[in-house]
Amino acid sequence: xxxxxxxxxxxxxxxxxxxxxxxxxxxxxxxxxxxxxxxxxxxxxxxxxxxxxxxxxxxxxxxxxxxxxxxxxxxxxxxxxxxxxxxxxxxxxxxxxxxxxxxxxxxxxxxxxxxxxxxxxxxxxxxxxxxxxxxxxxxxxxxxxxxxxxxxxxxxxxxxxxxxxxxxxxxxxxxxxxxxxxxxxxxxxxxxxxxxxxxxxxxxxxxxxxxxxxxxxxxxxxxxxxxxxxxxxxxxxxxxxxxxxxxxxxxxx
Amino acid sequence: xxxxxxxxxxxxxxxxxxxxxxxxxxxxxxxxxxxxxxxxxxxxxxxxxxxxxxxxxxxxxxxxxxxxxxxxxxxxxxxxxxxxxxxxxxxxxxxxxxxxxxxxxxxxxxxxxxxxxxxxxxxxxxxxxxxxxxxxxxxxxxxxxxxxxxxxxxxxxxxxxxxxxxxxxxxxxxxxxxxxxxxxxxxxxxxxxxxxxxxxxxxxxxxxxxxxxxxxxxxxxxxxxxxxxxxxxxxxxxxxxxxxxxxxxxxxxxxxxxxxxxxxxxxxxxxxxxxxxxxxxxxxxxxxxxxxxxxxxxxxxxxxxxxxxxxxxxxxxxxxxxxxxxxxxxxxxxxxxxxxxxxxxxxxxxxxxxxxxxxxxxxxxxxxxxxxxxxxxxxxxxxxxxxxxxxxxxxxxxxxxxxxxxxxxxxxxxxxxxxxxxxxxxxxxxxxxxxxxxxxxxxxxxxxxxxxxxxxxxxxxxxxxxxxxxxxxxxxxxxxxxxxxxxxxxxxxxxxxxxxxxxxxxxxxxxxxxxxxxxxxxxxxxxxxxxxxxxxxxxxxxxxxxxxxxxxxxxxxxxxxxxxxxxxxxxxxxxxx
Numbered sequence: 001x002x003x004x005x006x007x008x009x010x011x012x013x014x015x016x017x018x019x020x021x022x023x024x025x026x027x028x029x030x031x032x033x034x035x036x037x038x039x040x041x042x043x044x045x046x047x048x049x050x051x052x053x054x055x056x057x058x059x060x061x062x063x064x065x066x067x068x069x070x071x072x073x074x075x076x077x078x079x080x081x082x083x084x085x086x087x088x089x090x091x092x093x094x095x096x097x098x099x100x101x102x103x104x105x106x107x108x109x110x111x112x113x114x115x116x117x118x119x120x121x122x123x124x125x126x127x128x129x130x131x132x133x134x135x136x137x138x139x140x141x142x143x144x145x146x147x148x149x150x151x152x153x154x155x156x157x158x159x160x161x162x163x164x165x166x167x168x169x170x171x172x173x174x175x176x177x178x179x180x181x182x183x184x185x186x187x188x189x190x191x192x193x194x195x196x197x198x199x200x201x202x203x204x205x206x207x208x209x210x211x212x213x214x215x216x217x218x219x220x221x222x223x224x225x226x227x228x229x230x231x232x233x234x235x236x237x238x239x240x241x242x243x244x245x246x247x248x249x250x251x252x253x
Numbered sequence: 254x255x256x257x258x259x260x261x262x263x264x265x266x267x268x269x270x271x272x273x274x275x276x277x278x279x280x281x282x283x284x285x286x287x288x289x290x291x292x293x294x295x296x297x298x299x300x301x302x303x304x305x306x307x308x309x310x311x312x313x314x315x316x317x318x319x320x321x322x323x324x325x326x327x328x329x330x331x332x333x334x335x336x337x338x339x340x341x342x343x344x345x346x347x348x349x350x351x352x353x354x355x356x357x358x359x360x361x362x363x364x365x366x367x368x369x370x371x372x373x374x375x376x377x378x379x380x381x382x383x384x385x386x387x388x389x390x391x392x393x394x395x396x397x398x399x400x401x402x403x404x405x406x407x408x409x410x411x412x413x414x415x416x417x418x419x420x421x422x423x424x425x426x427x428x429x430x431x432x433x434x435x436x437x438x439x440x441x442x443x444x445x446x447x448x449x450x451x452x453x454x455x456x457x458x459x460x461x462x463x464x465x466x467x468x469x470x471x472x473x474x475x476x477x478x479x480x481x482x483x484x485x486x487x488x489x490x491x492x493x494x495x496x497x498x499x500x501x502x503x504x505x506x507x508x509x510x511x512x513x514x515x516x517x518x519x520x521x522x523x524x525x526x527x528x529x530x531x532x533x534x535x536x537x538x539x540x541x542x543x544x545x546x547x548x549x550x551x552x553x554x555x556x557x558x559x560x561x562x563x564x565x566x567x568x569x570x571x572x573x574x575x576x577x578x579x580x581x582x583x584x585x586x587x588x589x590x591x592x593x594x595x596x597x598x599x600x601x602x603x604x605x606x607x608x609x610x611x612x613x614x615x616x617x618x619x620x621x622x623x624x625x626x627x628x629x630x631x632x633x634x635x636x637x638x639x640x641x642x643x644x645x646x647x648x649x650x651x652x653x654x655x656x657x658x659x660x661x662x663x664x665x666x667x668x669x670x671x672x673x674x675x676x677x678x679x680x681x682x683x684x685x686x687x688x689x690x691x692x693x694x695x696x697x698x699x700x701x702x703x704x705x706x707x708x709x710x711x712x713x714x715x716x717x718x719x720x721x722x723x724x725x726x727x728x729x730x731x732x733x734x735x736x737x738x739x740x741x742x743x744x745x746x747x748x749x750x751x752x753x754x755x756x757x758x759x760x761x762x763x764x765x766x767x768x769x770x771x772x773x774x775x776x777x778x779x780x781x782x783x784x785x786x787x788x789x790x791x792x793x794x795x796x797x798x799x800x801x802x803x804x805x806x807x808x809x810x811x812x813x814x815x816x817x818x819x820x821x822x823x824x825x826x827x828x829x830x
Binding site: 006008010026028029063064089092093094096097100101124218219220237238239241242243244246248251 | 350445448449506641685696789
């Protein structure tokens with residue numbers, strides 16, 4: 001398999017152009033690009049997930065989630081089977097605004113793809129001085145994904161846990177709690193036992209590991225499969241305008 | 254209040270208002286100053302006594318071949334690698350879309366493994382089409398000045414020094430046409446440079462250093478070719494003349510979007526400059542010594558302006574007017590200096606009687622006269638650029654911020670044809686930024702988001718037209734309903750905490766002059782002698798008057814602002830130290 005090594009800045013610029021080409025100016029394409037970049041730089045398949053999204057004709061995209069429930073300390077969003085990559089920011093905005101008012105917000109997002117895209121949003125909660133936790137399940141593999149962060153931290157911790165009991169949540173649901181106070185436990189919310197048993201943890205990415213992933217790429221750049229890189233370039237190039245003698249005058253000849 | 258706090262409060266009182274400073278024409282009147290990046294870099298190189306030696310100089314008698322300079326700083330070792338190739342003169346162009354150059358160069362970190370030279374040979378001359386390693390910091394290229402190069406070689410080969418007047422017509426032997434850094438083409442990321450290379454932690458310092466090294470190579474190459482042409486007869490360029498050679502640069506529209514896309518960085522650059530000026534105004538008073546130095550620099554600036562050679566009529570007029578204005582201000586100063594009790598009096602007089610060009614020249618000189626007040630601000634330029642939304646902000650507050658801090662953006666009528674006549678786009682040719690006319694050119698649907706005023710105006714219009722039944726209270730709810738405004742709101746909220754980040758102009762206007770943006774950015778780099786070739790691109794000169802490599806280790810005067818011809822009689826006695 002062939003890879004190309006690119007720098008972080010190059011990658012960022014490429015993603016910005018690709019997202020601008022795909023989403024247009026109707027959405028905050030730079031913010032979406034930043035989410036994809038964060039995922040890729042931290043080994044969480046940002047590029048693969050984005051390329052998957054781009055299989056859908058952008059004209060058919062309905063990027064806005066629907067609010068199903070809006071109460072004190074509580075939101076429910078219907079994400080209409082779309083990727084959380086392009087909705088996590090505005091959902092997090094709503095959650096943060098409610099948390100600011102009510103000191104806590106429990107947000108439930110139903111019918112989503114790519115729930116991993118919530119991780120960079122947790123950092124936004126932390127930067128605002130909040131505790132935040134997110135969890136979602138994969139019922140096919142009987143896995144529970146959990147991520148949490150404390151105020152003013154650079155990274156969340158993230159773990160995947162094998163569970164033995166039936167999963168009460170729907171496969172495509174995600175829960176996000178953002179709070180001024182420490183969130184002691186989520187067991188009561190999801191009623192899964194035992195979740196703290198270390199034997200059941202099948203993958204864990206600590207704050208330090210996240211930092212290491214990033215620092216390694218600062219020093220060495222990142223390796224992307226050549227075919228993914230070419231596909232990103234192909235999308236990004238759609239923002240370029242065809243050249244002509246007339247257009248060359250527009251650069252000052 | 255502590256003394257420090259009281260000093261700071263005094264300085265802040267003298268900061269100029271954003272609508273005055275961020276006016277496009279004023280920004281386009283900025284001159285290189287004490288804290289410009291080239292000046293900072295030279296202070297560092299000279300104070301730390303970097304050791305720069307030729308590790309390889311394998312050029313043929315026409316000057317084609319390879320050269321490697323080894324650079325040892327107190328903490329690191331770098332190599333500057335040059336490939337000098339024959340270039341058909343018909344292919345020599347300043348445009349970024351060129352495919353071949355006289356020189357291609359790279360600056361890389363670490364010890365040099367000779368096997369790597371082969372990889373560099375394959376990639377550096379390709380420029381944008383090549384790939385670099387993460388050890389490379391800069392990739393650049395330069396073309397000969399056809400007017401000067403042959404002339405200088407001929408003079409040296411015949412045992413004569415070139416005429417200073419002739420050199421002054423151009424000012425350099427080579428002109429760079431692009432200087433890439435910050436991770437382009439696989440090179441080291443800016444984050445890595447900041448983290449790993451203490452020598453280049455100032456923005457653009459590695460790029461500036463590469464330009465300094467191209468200048469050095471151009472001088473070494475000229476000496477080499479002349480000595481090969483006439484081993485018995487030739488002479489080496491006189492060191493005084495070498496110092497008068499700068500390195501040319503051609504800058505086009507590419508710089509303009511950078512200024513718009515990095516408002517926090519621009520704020521930091523301009524705030525530092527404004528703070529330096531305010532610091533001088535609030536903490537110093539004119540005295541015999543500073544007035545004397547001030548007058549010397551005024552005189553030098555007049556000579557410098559008179560010596561600038563450009564065919565651009567408008568630039569000639571600007572230089573001529575500025576020179577006359579300085580002469581007249583100097584006269585006033587000589588008459589009034591006994592009555593001058595503070596610098597503010599002079600600033601007020603200049604502001605009341607002269608245009609922004611003259612005003613900014615005076616400000617630049619005033620800063621230059623007071624190194625002790627401004628050098629403490631030297632390390633202020635790096636900032637973390639994060640444009641984060643504040644979703645909990647009340648929508649009414651956002652509206653007030655726009656009305657207070659973005660009032661300049663609400664004054665344009667974007668329904669009028671002229672206010673929205675231009676669009677900026679990226680061409681498929683090396684992604685070169687270009688301007689298009691909405692009525693005639695293709696590509697408006699792919700325009701770059703550079704129209705900040707228009708975006709602010711559209712956002713404001715949406716807020717004011719909100720139907721009351723929507724019950725939108727905060728920013729989160731607003732961007733949930735109107736996600737197209739999230740991008741500009743992030744910017745507005747972030748920039749509201751700053752003073753000088755937003756360039757207060759409509760860049761979509763029919764008569765927009767991007768040249769002001771270019772000159773603003775170049776002044777922070779330390780570039781002078783602007784020679785506009787159109788309203789969209791400009792030639793200029795870097796490092797003219799700066800030390801050359803053989804000066805490292807000698808006493809450094811940091812006195813090369815407003816370079817003048819070394820043999821010019823009027824420049825004698827113009828040294829300020």
